[in-house]
Amino acid sequence: MLLNIYLKELKDCFRDRRTLLLTVFLPIVMMTGLTLFYDSMLSTDGDDTYKVAVQESFRSEAEQLFAVSPNIVIETAENPEQAVIDGDVQTAIVTAPSFSEDIQNGVPAAISIIGNSFSENSSFAMNAVSTALTAFESEIISERLQSAGIDGSTVQPFSIEQKEISSDGGATMMLSLLIPLILSLAIGIGAGPAASDLFAGEKERKTMEALLMTPVSRTTLLLAKWLVISTIGVITGLVTLLVVSLEIAFLTENLQKAVNFGDQLPLIIGLALLVATIYSLFNAGILMLTSILGKTIKESQSYSTPIMMLSVFPVMIISGIGVNELSFQHFAIPILNLFSILKELTAGVIDYEHLALMLGTNLLLMVVFIVIGRVLFLKDKWVMN
């Protein structure tokens, strides 16, 4: 009986263009956009150029100064600061007219860098200008010390070398944020319409009463409908993972570097699918409750939307945390643990304790949601309008 209901509900859902749109088409569009956006954030090809405004009097010095920085283009402006405000350039350098003379005479010279730290491009330009000026400053100090007969190492007692353990330029980190974000959004958005339709929609259309008049137990109806929501979530999750994998493989340069799991690839993909499946079951439980509580599809959606928005927050929590810094609570708190476990898997780390904790808490809550759902579904108030 459960199978009969399950198959009919699934057929009904997939005949709904909205469900098809949200389970297949939207994930593809959304994933493509997000994947390409994240890939572009990792761009290190140095093609971007930044315009720097200077006064006419400083132009020749500036050109010399930035001769070794091909991504900095010098432009002359009467009022460099205004040029930044108007958005004509990304940053500006303002100096006193006697800047070069002051340096030659050993007089302290002032130089201002003007930019907008709320603009990413302006920040990059300011950093580039600042780095070039710091190098110029070191050069002057070195020349002055040399002319005074002092060894340059006097003012440089030690040298600093920074070593980066990640060799992919942040691609793994980006991927570890991208995959769970896409997955959680896609599963929530994909299963949402079906969930609203299966309980609130049936109440609204009065098909629920006809259904309740059959000898089928309410528990069977509830489980079949929950399974349908879960299945749609799983399908959306799988479509999403497939689309993202293909896009990373064929459309990206930087994210592709992060996908290098070697022999572990089949295991990591298998575990990611398992995680996506369990998350879909958990997610279906939440959506089922919001749909039971809603008298109409609209009401159900107004309950489920804020809950689905929760799936975005873990990105903010987890983005600054390294894989080796993830602790118990990151794997115990639902939704957050989806991000945590996928972050580990993306980094090629397979920790079965963490996996068990993540899957266990999701399954436990799923059971709790089903029990609550059953209690509600047995009450007339929640099954009939």
Place this chain on the structure above:
Amino acid sequence: MIRIQDVSKKFQDKKKSVTALKHISFDVQEGQVVGLLGENGAGKTTLLRSIATLLTPTDGHIEVAGFDTVKDPAEIKKRIGVLFGGETGLYERLTARENLTYFASLYGLSKHETKVRIDDLALKFGMRDYLDRKVGGFSKGMRQKVAIARTLIHNPDIILFDEPTTGLDITSSNVFRQLVHQLKREGKTIVFSSHIMEEVSMLCDSVAMIHKGELICHEALDTLYTLENSDDLNYIFMSKLVRGGTHYAS
């Protein structure tokens, strides 16, 4: 047979309490067609839902075919067919046949039984031409026919219709009336609520009138006409409402 014994139903939430049924008692004999009359909000749908096991009475008992609605709802559901409140309750993205097949499976009919039953109902209601079309594109009359066919798919002995002709055109209403005549000939027990007095006087053996949750009259139509010295059911109903309000014991 349906036996309603001192049934009351109270709906209560945090803010207010509404008594929808007050000590209702009457019997519906096997093979009888009973019309349930009352204004909007009188309690007709609540009573039908209670008989259909969808609502649990706050007080009293309802027996359907010898089974208690609270203790044996599953047994009752196998024996009754219900069509509620002008709503067809069909799955619009499924065809008429898929709708009927689905409900047949929920009632435990075999594939062969389902096929025979659908063919029979399609012939009876003239649905053959659109049996394999999606319900979403149907007119109200077509939907109503499919909904009635769904109600009868498991060949129930007892049938409850809640305002079945609401919103139907004359042709569709006539189809329904012919159907009730036919079901009556087949010995089915039928309870239906309606606002249309002409329909009730045409189809029913007896009527039960409900006013503000109270049963104000339950009589065989012939007896009622004799007692009221009129065969105008509309007049009788209105005069009962004016006089009504006190508990009626059948």
